[in-house]
Amino acid sequence: MSSKPQAQSYRARVKNFSNPTAKAILETVERKKSNLAVSVDVTKAEDLLSIIDGVGPYVCMIKTHIDILEDFDFSLIERLQHLSQKHDFLYFEDRKFADIGNTVALQYSNGVHKIASWAHLTNAHPVPGPSIIRGLSSVGLPLGRALLLLAEMSTKGSLAVGAYTTDAVRMARQHRDFVVGFIAQNRMEGLGARPEDDITNEDFLILTPGIGLESRGDSMGQQYRTPREAVYDSGCDIIIVGRGIYGTDPKAVGTMAAKAERYMAEGWAAYLERIA
Numbered sequence: 001m002s003s004k005p006q007a008q009s010y011r012a013r014v015k016n017f018s019n020p021t022a023k024a025i026l027e028t029v030e031r032k033k034s035n036l037a038v039s040v041d042v043t044k045a046e047d048l049l050s051i052i053d054g055v056g057p058y059v060c061m062i063k064t065h066i067d068i069l070e071d072f073d074f075s076l077i078e079r080l081q082h083l084s085q086k087h088d089f090l091y092f093e094d095r096k097f098a099d100i101g102n103t104v105a106l107q108y109s110n111g112v113h114k115i116a117s118w119a120h121l122t123n124a125h126p127v128p129g130p131s132i133i134r135g136l137s138s139v140g141l142p143l144g145r146a147l148l149l150l151a152e153m154s155t156k157g158s159l160a161v162g163a164y165t166t167d168a169v170r171m172a173r174q175h176r177d178f179v180v181g182f183i184a185q186n187r188m189e190g191l192g193a194r195p196e197d198d199i200t201n202e203d204f205l206i207l208t209p210g211i212g213l214e215s216r217g218d219s220m221g222q223q224y225r226t227p228r229e230a231v232y233d234s235g236c237d238i239i240i241v242g243r244g245i246y247g248t249d250p251k252a253v254g255t256m257a258a259k260a261e262r263y264m265a266e267g268w269a270a271y272l273e274r275i276a
């Protein structure tokens, strides 16, 4: 008889997934004792590289918005891959796909960014229905990649609530080989399960943005909570921290590393408390 995923260790949950990226995420979290993903939303490639190099020791994952860069060139990808090997973390390209299957498959594999060729993980809005998963998985699954659905958002007034969230979980349940979890604010265990759904061994990774220790929000609708509120109170697995770590000065890498270490410690302590 197995306990609920949120009461299990990251290591014990590796077996709950068939997807190689999901397994690699859990193994990395366990190896580095870090459930911290740093979101690096900067516009210059050199800043991106130096921030990643600074916070790399403290993260299981780096989240990018590769289309924000003003000076993107595909040779950057090799330098990003070098950093992920040096510091042992995975890449999550926060692309938030939201179109028909055929279009998202092209956006994922082609264009200047060729996301599927380097990003272990990406995400999609469930708004178009299951065809978006089929489109993305036709590209990503053969490469061993994985997808998260945005089931909830951190912003004030988000429309991703109620039946929308429930339906996102149901969509994921039908595609567990490729959809390994959610961007969400809560652990939505068994949400909307029907009697015919076998959810005995169901496990999804919950990655949660909107994390800050020093602020409760920004002027554009973002809302923050602490690592403990996310991991212990709400049962989320990985905390995503952006400006709380890289702040406003992209050159202050030493300060960022210290902040990353603090978020890592708080996230890990909340996890240990949760599984205790």
Ligand code: S5P
Pocket (backbone or CB within 6 Å): 039, 041, 065, 094, 152, 153, 154, 155, 183, 209, 210, 211, 222, 240, 241, 242, 243, 244
């Ligand atoms: O609901 C969401 C989903 C995402 S992926 N709310 C979010 O803030 N995000 C992303 O997380 C957002 O695109 C940004 O890259 C990051 C949060 O950044 P921060 O600086 O507010 O921590």
